[in-house]
Amino acid sequence: MTLRSDPQPLPHFVSDLPFDPAESDDRAGALAEASHLRLMWWKFRRHRIAFLSLIFLVLAYTAVLFVEFLAPYHQDTRNLDAIYAPPQRVHLFHDGAFVGPFVYGRTQELDMDNLRRVYTDDPAQVHKLRFFCQGDSYDFWGMIPASLHLVCPAKDGTLFLLGTDRLGRDVLSRLTYGMRISLTIGLIGVTISLVLGVVIGGLAGYFGGWFDAATQRATEVLQSIPTTPLWMALAAIIPVTWSPLLVYAGITVILGLLDWTGLARAVRSKLLSLREEDYVLAASLMGAGAPRIIGRHMIPGFTSHLIASATLAIPGMILGETALSFLGLGLRAPITSWGILLAEARSVNIVALYPWLILPVVPVILVILAFNFLGDGLRDAADPYK
Structure with a gap:
């Protein structure tokens, strides 16, 4: 005569095991054989905010390796015609027609009452963005000369998505x-x-x-x-x-x-x-x-x-x-x-x-x-x- 005891309750993260429970006769066996790090990983995946934070940080530290390529300009590039310029908006449609990512050109005036520059978008100037393009020269990791960027402004335009500072340098x-x-x-x-x-x-x-x-x-x-x-x-x-x-x-x-x-x-x-x-x-x-x-x-x-x-x-x-x-x-x-x-x-x-x-x-x-x-x-x- 064989005595059968009720199965012991399994941890709450068993539902996230990387196999189909219907195909397994003994989920507790998988838990018993799992290493401590694997158990940690199963529990960590249930923490959704922490898991999303991990993805965000991995992307951020991956971007650290390619900052010269990701930045539209070199960090020291100055544009004296765009000192304290506000951020430019990226548009897709112009006059009801799809153009693709672009920014409008700007006109600049001096406000003598407030002693500041005033920038106004000029709809007549449509500057399409360029991708995987040649732009400011840089030394990749200080060693390899290059000039390839992920995104660049038009040949005769600017691209200041986060504006510029007191020296006309791109904040982004x-x-x-x-x-x-x-x-x-x-x-x-x-x-x-x-x-x-x-x-x-x-x-x-x-x-x-x-x-x-x-x-x-x-x-x-x-x-x-x-x-x-x-x-x-x-x-x-x-x-x-x-x-x-x-x-x-x-x-x-x-x-x-x-x-x-x-x-x-x-x-x-x-x-x-x-x-x-x-x-x-x-x-x-x-x-x-x-x-x-x-x-x-x-x-x-x-x-x-x-x-x-x-x-x-x-x-x-x-x-x-x-x-x-x-x-x-x-x-x-x-x-x-x-x-x-x-x-x-x-x-x-x-x-x-x-x-x-x-x-x-x-x-x-x-x-x-x-x-x-x-x-x-x-x-x-x-x-x-x-």
Whole structure:
């Protein structure tokens, strides 16, 4: 006589398994054989906002590789006939007929009462956009000379989709170039803080004793100092004679060195509990050294939590660079970042007269929100109790 027990309830994400449940006799078997990362992926896909944020960030970081090609102009190209020009609208129809993507030409007048330039669309000038075209010359990644762009203005026209600044430079092109600096500085800074947090927190949690006590006091001191004033003080130390590349490296190191404390505390607390596990004791009895035990046995046990923590730390890095550059203590010209672009809009009069200059704040908000949603999704997916 065979006794049959009722099937155990399966997790709520089983409906998203990558196979047809009707064709499977044992869905629980698929769950039992799945790796931890695969289970995380199944749970993460159910978090729709986090999944969409992941797609958005992948597209953004892919665009970072091709900013010269995506930008309509070079970041330093000036058009003296279009200083503080408002954004141009893209049209498809002219006089009821389909023409394709185009912009109208403009006429410029001086408003002597308000001391500003006034631009008016001229319907008689139809400037069709060109795609995969030759435009401003550039060095792709500073190495390969090229002039191919995704979209270009007409031969005798302009294309300022987000307007221009005080020097007649296209805001969209400069925003696209600034994306490379602002997005990569977060990844590099988090990599530095991740390495420091894992190494220092791992040693403190595994060995304990005086090293753990010293590490805890150091992290408490650093976390008690207000972040922004500390960033400003350290950024102000960077010599003004440094090249833009060295300034970029210096700001990145500063952001990384000051953000490792939270991650180190999380790693320490996790290792304090893991070092009492049987497999850690077995590895120690077999002669494994501390670096091997920490790196090969203990750290992989909570890699998913490290990934989630690092994802949530990247927005802080991006905001730190943006704030420092906005205050004039971060990156400097000729490097372009979102913080440098926002520095153009520090004056209330500028914002009132030329509001398109604050448009670089939009990608900052979108990227920060995307990283926060992604981090929340990864944290929920890594939680074994959800």
